[in-house]
Amino acid sequence: MLEVSTLRGGYREGVTVFDDISFSLSGGAIGFIGRNGAGKTCLAQTLSGGLRSTGGSVVLDGRDITSLSSRGKVRAGVSLVPEGRLVFGQLTVRENLVVAAHAAGRSNERIGQLEDQFPVLGRKRAKSAASLSGGEQQLLAIARALIQDPKVIVLDEPSLGLSPVAVDELTATLRTVVTETGQSMVLMEQNGELLTGLCDEVVLVEQGLAVRRLDMRNDEDQNALFESYLGV
Numbered sequence: 112m113l114e115v116s117t118l119r120g121g122y123r124e125g126v127t128v129f130d131d132i133s134f135s136l137s138g139g140a141i142g143f144i145g146r147n148g149a150g151k152t153c154l155a156q157t158l159s160g161g162l163r164s165t166g167g168s169v170v171l172d173g174r175d176i177t178s179l180s181s182r183g184k185v186r187a188g189v190s191l192v193p194e195g196r197l198v199f200g201q202l203t204v205r206e207n208l209v210v211a212a213h214a215a216g217r218s219n220e221r222i223g224q225l226e227d228q229f230p231v232l233g234r235k236r237a238k239s240a241a242s243l244s245g246g247e248q249q250l251l252a253i254a255r256a257l258i259q260d261p262k263v264i265v266l267d268e269p270s271l272g273l274s275p276v277a278v279d280e281l282t283a284t285l286r287t288v289v290t291e292t293g294q295s296m297v298l299m300e301q302n303g304e305l306l307t308g309l310c311d312e313v314v315l316v317e318q319g320l321a322v323r324r325l326d327m328r329n330d331e332d333q334n335a336l337f338e339s340y341l342g343v
């Protein structure tokens with residue numbers, strides 16, 4: 112169980128980017144939707160240890176992990192899929208996974224499991240990561256983050272730059288990850304489609320504050336997501 116309480120953070124000392132963010136998650140997915148500059152990346156980086164929080168707490172399975180570094184958070188079971196994917200374009204798909212497995216202290220057997228889970232990565236293992244489509248690169252970035260079997264996976268705008276068809280495929284893949292592994296997922300997004308297809312709850316974020324919480328099992332709240340936020 113991930114318990115985030117009144118979390119506050121920013122990129123620089125004295126400049127708060129988000130504040131008073133609270134949620135708990137035990138399997139399943141929660142989404143944060145907000146426009147450019149709302150503070151999604153800052154929150155993702157703070158949850159996964161790249162930035163230090165300036166208030167509040169992050170507790171995972173009863174352990175306070177608030178102050179751990181990225182490496183400490185990864186060991187504790189939190190993995191980040193960063194904005195922009197950041198795969199090594201000049202390396203092959205397989206080499207990208209080998210690098211990640213090595214960093215995580217996992218064997219190549221684990222890579223085989225991930226290639227089974229994401230068959231396209233197995234089929235294209237000898238291709239350079241740069242030659243993959245955006246959706247395939249996103250799968251590679253996700254596979255890299257999954258290599259150490261995290262309890263929580265934080266994804267920062269996974270739909271960025273993907274076609275509607277690729278977003279649908281990504282949604283289906285992420286849904287499989289959530290339902291089959293029991294891992295918890297925290298998604299930062301601007302894409303309502305991806306969130307409605309995956310999340311139990313979506314939090315609307317404006318200037319770093321949670322202005323509304325929407326229950327995705329409720330039709331009215333689903334409509335509110337599109338009407339109030341996306342102007343559809």
Ligand SMILES: Nc1ncnc2c1ncn2[C@@H]1O[C@H](COP(=O)(O)OP(=O)(O)OP(=O)(O)O)[C@@H](O)[C@H]1O
Pocket residue numbers: 122123128145146147148149150151152153154194
């Ligand atoms: N490296 C940085 N140092 C200082 N301030 C930053 C930095 N990156 C972003 N900011 C500022 O912090 C605020 C939140 O930005 P952030 O990138 O976290 O939002 P975001 O919701 O992820 O936006 P986007 O949708 O564009 O990715 C913005 O006002 C932004 O200008």
Ligand SMILES: [Mg+2]
Pocket residue numbers: 151152153194267268
């Ligand atoms: Mg961002």
